[in-house]
Amino acid sequence: MPPTSPTRETAHTPDHRVTTVIDWFHREARDLPWREADRTPWGVLVSEVMLQQTPVVRVLPVWREWMERWPTPRDLAHATQADAVRAWGRLGYPRRAKRLWECALVLVERHNGHVPSSREDLLALPGIGDYTAGAVRAFAFGERDIVLDTNIRRVIGRAWRAEPLPAAHQTRAERELADSLVPASAPASVAWNAGSMELGALVCTARAPKCAECPLRHDCAWIAAGSPGLDDAPRRTQAWHGTDRQVRGRIMALLRESRGPLALDEHCALDDVDADQRHRALTGLVADGLITKAADGYSL
Numbered sequence: 001m002p003p004t005s006p007t008r009e010t011a012h013t014p015d016h017r018v019t020t021v022i023d024w025f026h027r028e029a030r031d032l033p034w035r036e037a038d039r040t041p042w043g044v045l046v047s048e049v050m051l052q053q054t055p056v057v058r059v060l061p062v063w064r065e066w067m068e069r070w071p072t073p074r075d076l077a078h079a080t081q082a083d084a085v086r087a088w089g090r091l092g093y094p095r096r097a098k099r100l101w102e103c104a105l106v107l108v109e110r111h112n113g114h115v116p117s118s119r120e121d122l123l124a125l126p127g128i129g130d131y132t133a134g135a136v137r138a139f140a141f142g143e144r145d146i147v148l149d150t151n152i153r154r155v156i157g158r159a160w161r162a163e164p165l166p167a168a169h170q171t172r173a174e175r176e177l178a179d180s181l182v183p184a185s186a187p188a189s190v191a192w193n194a195g196s197m198e199l200g201a202l203v204c205t206a207r208a209p210k211c212a213e214c215p216l217r218h219d220c221a222w223i224a225a226g227s228p229g230l231d232d233a234p235r236r237t238q239a240w241h242g243t244d245r246q247v248r249g250r251i252m253a254l255l256r257e258s259r260g261p262l263a264l265d266e267h268c269a270l271d272d273v274d275a276d277q278r279h280r281a282l283t284g285l286v287a288d289g290l291i292t293k294a295a296d297g298y299s300l
């Protein structure tokens, strides 16, 4: 799906459900540091990357530590990739730490250490895709843009389309509907993006939506249709224990805590892991550039 920005031609007088969500957000929004008035575009960008696959509660302490240590892209660019990966802690998917560090280098090199506000420049940064570019434009710069994350997709899918859960991949029709809902004014569009995301995170949750508390309960297409299909919808939760991803996580944790290289091909801390799986995890992490292998063992 090519990235698109909402156009004023497609925007119209806001659907009253959009206004309802905005009003709800103004009342109920959580105080989060990357929403404060003194937030920086860099802080917003880091938060968006961290939040992509990790819940707010786990992101908060790590984000604070990063902002204290590396308040600007230039500060992170002066650190090493290993520092960034180590400071990522247990947020998971540590490729994101590597990408953020690479992103800091590019921001210094091409943008004098500043986060750009244009979609094109943002999309050219390492690890910044369509969603993150839109989120940074909206939440850091107050620009009117489309931000379609999994929470917003779920809210729109239910309240407007009577669908229990969004499909695995965005469809053109879904994108067009989302585009048409973005209010014309920039401040309202930002509040809609943030509010619908918050509603999806706190109220219209994937498996147990709290419809009785929802500001859209009297206008929700899914409720009107009798709340169909949620129990039958396939679960997309990934098994964790025993997966390659778990073994990769264990290896990263061992290396984060180690002061020197570790001979992990033989390491007793991984003795319970099948040799093939351990080898696969180690070679995968080396290939991803997250760890290095030398004669004396593996390091970040």
Ligand code: SF4
Binding pocket: 155, 158, 159, 203, 204, 205, 209, 210, 211, 212, 214, 215, 216, 217, 218, 220, 221, 222, 223
């Ligand atoms: S009423 Fe229920 S299903 Fe509809 S948007 Fe609100 S929480 Fe989601």
